[in-house]
Amino acid sequence: MRYISNTPAQQREMLATIGVASIEDLLARIPSGARLGRPLDLPPAMAEPDLIRHLRGLAAENADADGGVCFLGAGSYDHAIPSPINHLVSRGEFFTAYTPYQPEASQGTLRSIYEYQTMIAELTGMDVANASIYDGASSLAEAALMAHSVTGRDQVVLAAGVNPLYRAVVETYAEGPALRLRTTPLGDGATDLAAAKKMVSGKTAALVIQSPNFYGCLEDLTEAAEIAHAVDALLIAVTDPVNLGVLEPPGALGADIVVGEGQGLGVPMSFGGPNLGVFAAKQDLVRRMPGRLVGATVDLEGRRGYVLTLQTREQHIRREKATSNICTNVALCALMATIYMATVGKQGLRRVGELSAAKAHYAAERLGRIPGVRLRFGAPYFKEFTLDLPKPPARVVQRLLRDRILAGVPLRPFDRTLKNALLVAVTEKRTRDEIDAFADALGRAVA
Amino acid sequence: MPQYDKLIFELSSPGRIAYSLPEPDVPVADLHALLPAKYLRSKPAELPEVSEVDIVRHYTRLSQLNYGVDTHFYPLGSCTMKYNPKLNEDMARLPGFARLHPLLPARASQGALRLMHDLAAYLAEIAGMDAVSLQPAAGAQGELAGVLMIRAYHLARGETRTKVLVPDSSHGTNPASTAIAGYHVVQLKSERSGEVDLLDLERHLDAETAAFMITLPNTLGLFETRITEITAMCHAKGAQVYMDGANLNAILGITRPGDLGFDVCHFNLHKTFTTPHGGGGPGAGPVGVKAHLQPFLPTPVVTKSPDNTYGLDWKRPQSIGKLQAFWGNFGMLVRAYAYVRTMGAAGLRSVSENAVLNANYVMKRLESHYDLGAPGPCMHECVLSARRQKQQAGITATDIAKRLLDLGFYAPSTYFPLIVEEALMIEPTETESKETLDAFCDAMIQIAAETEKSPDVIREAPVTTSVRRLDQTLAARQPDLRWRPAR
Numbered sequence: 001m002r003y004i005s006n007t008p009a010q011q012r013e014m015l016a017t018i019g020v021a022s023i024e025d026l027l028a029r030i031p032s033g034a035r036l037g038r039p040l041d042l043p044p045a046m047a048e049p050d051l052i053r054h055l056r057g058l059a060a061e062n063a064d065a066d067g068g069v070c071f072l073g074a075g076s077y078d079h080a081i082p083s084p085i086n087h088l089v090s091r092g093e094f095f096t097a098y099t100p101y102q103p104e105a106s107q108g109t110l111r112s113i114y115e116y117q118t119m120i121a122e123l124t125g126m127d128v129a130n131a132s133i134y135d136g137a138s139s140l141a142e143a144a145l146m147a148h149s150v151t152g153r154d155q156v157v158l159a160a161g162v163n164p165l166y167r168a169v170v171e172t173y174a175e176g177p178a179l180r181l182r183t184t185p186l187g188d189g190a191t192d193l194a195a196a197k198k199m200v201s202g203k204t205a206a207l208v209i210q211s212p213n214f215y216g217c218l219e220d221l222t223e224a225a226e227i228a229h230a231v232d233a234l235l236i237a238v239t240d241p242v243n244l245g246v247l248e249p250p251g252a253l254g255a256d257i258v259v260g261e262g263q264g265l266g267v268p269m270s271f272g273g274p275n276l277g278v279f280a281a282k283q284d285l286v287r288r289m290p291g292r293l294v295g296a297t298v299d300l301e302g303r304r305g306y307v308l309t310l311q312t313r314e315q316h317i318r319r320e321k322a323t324s325n326i327c328t329n330v331a332l333c334a335l336m337a338t339i340y341m342a343t344v345g346k347q348g349l350r351r352v353g354e355l356s357a358a359k360a361h362y363a364a365e366r367l368g369r370i371p372g373v374r375l376r377f378g379a380p381y382f383k384e385f386t387l388d389l390p391k392p393p394a395r396v397v398q399r400l401l402r403d404r405i406l407a408g409v410p411l412r413p414f415d416r417t418l419k420n421a422l423l424v425a426v427t428e429k430r431t432r433d434e435i436d437a438f439a440d441a442l443g444r445a446v447a
Numbered sequence: 448m449p450q451y452d453k454l455i456f457e458l459s460s461p462g463r464i465a466y467s468l469p470e471p472d473v474p475v476a477d478l479h480a481l482l483p484a485k486y487l488r489s490k491p492a493e494l495p496e497v498s499e500v501d502i503v504r505h506y507t508r509l510s511q512l513n514y515g516v517d518t519h520f521y522p523l524g525s526c527t528m529k530y531n532p533k534l535n536e537d538m539a540r541l542p543g544f545a546r547l548h549p550l551l552p553a554r555a556s557q558g559a560l561r562l563m564h565d566l567a568a569y570l571a572e573i574a575g576m577d578a579v580s581l582q583p584a585a586g587a588q589g590e591l592a593g594v595l596m597i598r599a600y601h602l603a604r605g606e607t608r609t610k611v612l613v614p615d616s617s618h619g620t621n622p623a624s625t626a627i628a629g630y631h632v633v634q635l636k637s638e639r640s641g642e643v644d645l646l647d648l649e650r651h652l653d654a655e656t657a658a659f660m661i662t663l664p665n666t667l668g669l670f671e672t673r674i675t676e677i678t679a680m681c682h683a684k685g686a687q688v689y690m691d692g693a694n695l696n697a698i699l700g701i702t703r704p705g706d707l708g709f710d711v712c713h714f715n716l717h718k719t720f721t722t723p724h725g726g727g728g729p730g731a732g733p734v735g736v737k738a739h740l741q742p743f744l745p746t747p748v749v750t751k752s753p754d755n756t757y758g759l760d761w762k763r764p765q766s767i768g769k770l771q772a773f774w775g776n777f778g779m780l781v782r783a784y785a786y787v788r789t790m791g792a793a794g795l796r797s798v799s800e801n802a803v804l805n806a807n808y809v810m811k812r813l814e815s816h817y818d819l820g821a822p823g824p825c826m827h828e829c830v831l832s833a834r835r836q837k838q839q840a841g842i843t844a845t846d847i848a849k850r851l852l853d854l855g856f857y858a859p860s861t862y863f864p865l866i867v868e869e870a871l872m873i874e875p876t877e878t879e880s881k882e883t884l885d886a887f888c889d890a891m892i893q894i895a896a897e898t899e900k901s902p903d904v905i906r907e908a909p910v911t912t913s914v915r916r917l918d919q920t921l922a923a924r925q926p927d928l929r930w931r932p933a934r
Contacts, residue, residue, distance in 0.1 A: 001797045002789055003530055003721070005880035006804070014808045014881055018824075023800045026807050026824045029670045030702055040700045041572050045791030048534055055785060059543025061558030063551055066542040072550055075772050082466065084503050086540070092517025093510035096531055098724040101523070101860070104912040105852045108509035109726035115455050118929040123492050128928045131727070134584035137772035145627070165772040172745075172768035175595060176629030218486050246478055248488050261772070270539075271559050272549025272773025273584065274729030286926065292727070296930075297922035304452050305914035309922040315587070315623035316863075320632040325623035328585040328717065332725030342455050342502050346494040348466030354478055355471060361481050362473035380482055394552070401555055409550045413761075432472040 002045075065269065068404040069434045071363075073384045073425025074214065075136060075163055076272055079242055079264045079352065080429050082343040085336050095332055099292075103307045104299075109331065110306035113294040116338040123244040123341075123349075124258040125251025126280035130291035132329040133277030136261025137166040140208065140238055141173035142279065142290040142324055143257045147206035147234045149323070150288050154179050155203045157196060159224070160186035161213025162238060164414045170208075179205070189217035189377025189386070197227045204231055206257075210238035211250070214414075215423065216360075216384030217377055218247075225254025240264055241278055241337075243382060245349030246357065257281045264427075266340030267333045276333040287313060290324030355428035356383040359435065363426045366439045372446055376421055384425040386411065386418070391446045393422040403441040450913070451508045456930050458505060459495040465502055493932075512913045513726070514857045520883050522809075524828045524860035524872025525618070525666065527696045527718035532789070535721060535782035544781050549773040553758040559777065560757035564749045566784045567733070573787075573795070574692070574712050575705025576735030581775040582745045586693060588770055589713030589732030590624035590660075595767040596711060596736060596743040597658045597687045598628055603743075603765060606685070608657035612648070616641045616666045616864040621691060630657060637866055640821040641667030641830075643677055652684045662691040663704065666864040666872075668806065668825035670697075678708025687711065687740075695719045696876070697803060697827035700796030710737050716776075720783035731779035745770050801877035802827040805884060809875055812888040816895035820867040828874035831859075832867050836895065840902040844869040847894055849916065850908040854890040 006014070011023075020026060046054065070078040089095060093108060100106030113131045120129035133139040144156050156179055158167055167183070174181055184196040191209060200207055207228040211219035221237055228235040236257045237250035242264030250258045262276030263269065281289055287310060295309035315322040344352060360383045368375050372390030389396055393410035400407040411421040426435070478487060497505075514521065521528035539545060547559055567579040583589035594611065601608050610631040613621045622632040636647045642665065652659070659681045664670045671677065678688045690704045690712035696719045704712040716722045717730035724730070736744065746766045747759035759774070790798065803826050810819065810829035820830030836842040848858030848871070860872040875884055897905055909915060 001794055001801075003532060004797060004801050004877050005883075006801060010881040011801075011804060014804055018804075018807050018811045020807075020824070023804055026803050027670075027701060029672050029824070030698075031672065031675070034675055034702050034707055036575075036701060036703050036706065040792040040795060042569055042792045042795070043788060045794050046788050048789075051534070051785060051788055052538070054788070055538045055781075056541065056543075058558035058562050059541040061556075061561070062543045062547050063555035064542045064544075064546040065548060066546050070548060072548040074550055076549055078546075078548070080468070084465075084499060084506075088503065088506040088510070090536065091507065091510040093513040093515045095723045095725050096515035096517045096521075096528075097513045097726045098521070098523060098526055098528060099727040102514075102848060102852060102858050103917050104849065104909045104914055105514040105519075105857060106512075106726075107913050108511065108513035111454065111509055111512070112506070114928075114930065118454075118456070119494060121929045122494065134588065134729075134776075135771045135773075138584065138588070138770065163772065165769065168746075168769040169771060172595065172770060173591075173627065175598070175767070176627050178629065218482070222485075244488070245492060246488055247486055249492070252489070268540075268545040268778070269548050270545050271547040271556065271777035273771065273776040274731075274778055275772070286928070293926075293928055295922040296927040297918045299914040299917050301915055303450075303914050305917045307917050307919055307922050309919070309926060309928075312923075315619035317619070318623075319619050320622035320626040322619070322623045322626075325587040325591060325620050325627055326585070327587045327618075327620050328724075328728040328730040330584075330725070330729040331727030332723070333729055335726065338455075339502060339506060342465070342495050342497055342505075343499070344466045344468075344494070345464060345496045346491055347464055347496065348468060349492060349494060351466070351468050354476065355468065357478055357481055358471055358473050358476040361475065380486065382482070382486075397552060398554070401552075406548065406551065406555075428468060431469070435473075 063401060063406060068406045070406045071408045071424050071438060072406055074409045074423055075165060075261055076269045077264045077425055077427055078429055079427045081266050084343060085266045085339045088339055089332055089335050094335060100308060107305060110294050112335050112338050114296060114306050116334045117294060119338060119341045120278055120280055123241050123249060124280045125249030126258050127283035128286050129280040130289055130293055132334040133279050133291055133326060134330060135275035135277045137169035139259035139277035139279045140166050141170045143236045143259045144170050144206060145173060146288055146290060147236060148177055148179055150285060151205045153203050153205040156181050156205055157199050157207045158183050159191035159196060159209040160184050161191050161215060161219060162208055162210045163214045189215050189379035190219050193220060193223050193227060200227055200231045200233055202231055204233040206234040206236045208236045212382040212384060215377060215386045216381040217379040218382060221250055221253035243353055246353030262337050265337035267336050274330050274333055276330055276337055288323055291326050291329060352428050356426060359430050360385060360426035363435045366435055367442060370443045384423060387422045387424060388420045389422055389446055396445045399445045400441050405438050405441050454930055455495045455505055458497050458501045461496055463496045463498050465497055465499040519857050520879060520887055521857040522859045522873045522875055523857060524874040525693055527874060527876055529721060529876035530878035531721050531723040535785040538785045539778045539781040557757055560749055562784050563780060564751050564757055566780055569787050570714055570733055571735055573699060574735045575703030577738040578741045578744060579733050579735040580744045581733045581780055582770050583732040583734055584771050584776050585728060585730040586713055586715045586732040587620040587624055589734040590620055591627055592734045592745055592770055593689050593711040593713055594625050594628040596740045599743040599767050600740055601657055609655045611657050612651055612659045614643060614661060616866050617662060618691060618693060621660050641665040641669055642671055652680060652686060656684060656686040658687040658689050660689040662694055664694045664697045664826040667821045667830045668828040669821055670826055674707050693718060694827060697799055699799040700792060701799055705737060710740060716779050716783040721786045722779040722782040729776050729779060731776040743767050798877045805875040805877060805879060809873055809884055809888060813891050816892050820870060828872060830867055831871045833869035833871060836898045837869055840898050842898045842902055842905050844871050846905045847871060850894050850905045851890060852909040853911045856887055856890060
């Protein structure tokens with residue numbers, strides 16, 4: 001049998017050692033009435049070549065970003081992934097290990113997480129980063145719970161520009177502790193901070209702001225921090241770390257907790273998961289943080305080494321009093337991000353940001369020249385922008401699929417008032433030719 | 448192996464690069480011309496400046512400091528560290544899966560949606576459940592989803608129940624997830640075998656009890672013989688019963704949670720269904736429910752239309768909502784799907800039978816050398832106690848774990864479950880051969896002998912790893928959580 005090592009002869013030997021006649025004897029504790037009296041109703045086992053053919057067939061039904069030119073974003077981006085990442089994370093010593101409970105035999109994982117924490121703290125401008133949460137949305141939900149526990153308050157104010165898919169996850173996590181969520185109005189693409197100021201109060205645990213926001217626009221974090229801090233609430237900033245080679249880090253602008261989606265840092269889009277939940281905070285909040293933390297220490301002989309630390313925050317020790325229920329996180333995605341950040345390095349990450357922004361602005365200008373197509377918002381944007389189209393965006397997206405252009409994300413499902421809006425993302429991978437071809441195809445589709 | 452203790456930052460040299468990015472091909476490439484200065488980074492992020500060969504050598508060397516399933520027997524109990532098939536890795540990396548954006552129109556992602564739909568159906572059949580959501584990112588998130596569905600179910604019936612019961616032998620995530628879902632957690636005593644103490648259960652089951660959450664087989668590796676009685680007791684009081692599916696590898700095709708009376712169970716695809724553990728994730732923690740909980744499943748739900756097309760259904764007014772931004776850890780779902788299709792029904796049953804055989808073989812070979820957490824036969828894992836070794840020579844479960852590292856094995860889970868003193872929880876899994884198990888048992892027996900004859904060799908272990916025992920107290924007292932350049 002595939003993936004089972006013992007031969008029938010060995011099975012008999014082992015049964016003899018145990019002193020039973022059959023495996024069935026070992027299962028005697030399971031009452032007969034509790035047994036499944038038939039084989040599971042599953043498709044028959046497939047041999048490797050057949051399975052490959054089958055899965056290639058399923059994969060071929062999908063419009064992937066190799067077969068088409070990808071302009072979709074909204075939390076998952078087609079940034080370039082340097083080749084060494086896949087080779088290195090595929091090493092079995094990394095990807096077949098588990099949580100480093102025995103640090104002496106897990107120094108590779110531990111040291112790479114320590115590097116990851118350092119890079120994320122540096123990028124976000126924060127003091128400490130944890131070893132990862134599942135994705136950007138669940139990181140935000142954890143941050144909201146943390147703000148609730150730090151402040152003892154139960155209201156969270158979310159800026160209108162927070163990704164609605166993230167807001168939905170915060171709503172789910174808010175159910176148990178009965179947090180009350182309020183959403184500010186949107187201004188001209190950026191959050192209406194004057195309205196936000198009126199919404200926060202002494203009951204507010206945190207103000208949440210995302211920059212660049214869901215619509216691609218940049219937010220004024222400094223002002224948001226002042227608004228939050230004026231009522232002794234925390235500022236939670238949602239960010240995309242791949243942009244932080246060029247954008248001012250939220251930590252420098254007053255954020256108390258920074259969360260975000262790290263998928264752009266070398267993690268494949270993979271239909272939306274696994275992603276990488278980034279989570280960083282100021283030093284004085286470290287003992288309230290969710291998730292694992294790796295710290296440097298020394299061994300018996302004084303050599304530098306790394307361990308999981310401050311574990312008294314965690315579920316396996318604190319049980320119902322833990323700061324979070326998270327156990328397994330996304331360590332391998334954090335490793336991808338670590339290798340990514342080392343590969344692009346200090347200069348390259350800046351270059352990724354510059355190229356993405358420059359190409360996005362070229363694309364917005366080029367697409368905005370099409371009759372009937374215009375930029376929806378006036379606020380400054382970064383690598384993603386919202387267009388209003390003269391025809392229903394969902395139909396336009398279908399039409400452009402024929403030209404192998406993955407045109408963007410129609411926003412109507414997220415916001416009924418944006419029934420003509422299409423969200424377009426441009427990364428450093430897109431070429432001027434691809435953008436021009438997109439503009440030509442869009443021009444034909446809306447003509 | 449020579450010592451290698453560098454951090455990537457310590458290899459950095461100004462001006463060295465590893466990236467390869469195109470030159471700008473658009474007219475305006477200067478950010479200051481495009482964006483107001485207040486948004487732009489004033490001080491560059493101090494990331495390393497290294498070459499590609501630096502990176503490859505550094506991370507290759509780091510990997511060599513790890514033990515993994517590919518290099519070592521990894522009997523970490525409760526974690527099901529089975530072999531991770533290479534084929535599944537190839538399949539998850541097909542561009543049609545790995546390079547797929549989650550927000551494409553359904554018509555442009557039919558293959559991915561069909562794979563999810565069918566995997567959910569297979570998992571439902573395996574667990575005897577009516578519906579499965581693939582969205583939870585890991586077991587703990589599956590638990591949270593399950594408990595929130597139970598909560599929504601009670602509320603929809605106009606009942607506000609306030610507490611959830613968990614045994615004292617449970618995984619820490621159970622009480623933690625339950626607390627986040629807004630419930631008061633009541634811990635029940637277990638019998639010495641780890642089985643539920645029915646009297647204690649009866650004492651605490653009342654109209655305030657929303658659910659009872661248990662692991663099956665339990666964390667001592669034993670099947671709960673009175674399980675159908677337990678689920679019936681709970682239902683009689685209107686409580687729901689949740690199965691922590693961490694130990695599902697023991698019962699595939701033998702018995703099904705749904706048939707035993709469970710209302711909810713989660714699956715750890717990184718345990719039972721071979722997706723790699725990745726040094727601590729990503730995993731995937733799908734959650735299965737009976738029909739009465741179906742309206743509360745996370746959104747969106749993958750649906751199949753009569754015309755055999757697949758889509759995402761968002762119109763679920765009673766849903767508990769979303770757990771992550773998109774649809775689940777899809778890359779892990781591809782691997783699990785490939786595994787189920789490789790094994791088929793007979794293969795999966797054989798998985799559990801061999802997992803049980805291997806665990807009992809280890810228990811038998813070690814039972815005269817170590818105390819047992821509970822008498823056998825066990826299911827897929829066995830729990831030993833180092834009680835005797837501690838009394839004899841002060842050798843603890845930790846000491847034994849460290850000595851195993853020197854003898855070429857990763858360690859069992861230690862100090863879990865909490866109800867067994869000096870616990871060593873061993874889960875061999877079905878993928879290991881008798882030869883490997885014999886070598887491991889020989890090492891364990893050697894350690895038991897060393898306890899009497901040369902305990903210092905155990906106390907000083909490990910000596911063959913890249914570092915020796917590490918100072919945990921220092922790490923916690925003076926947290927050093929990031930590198931900073933020497934001033």
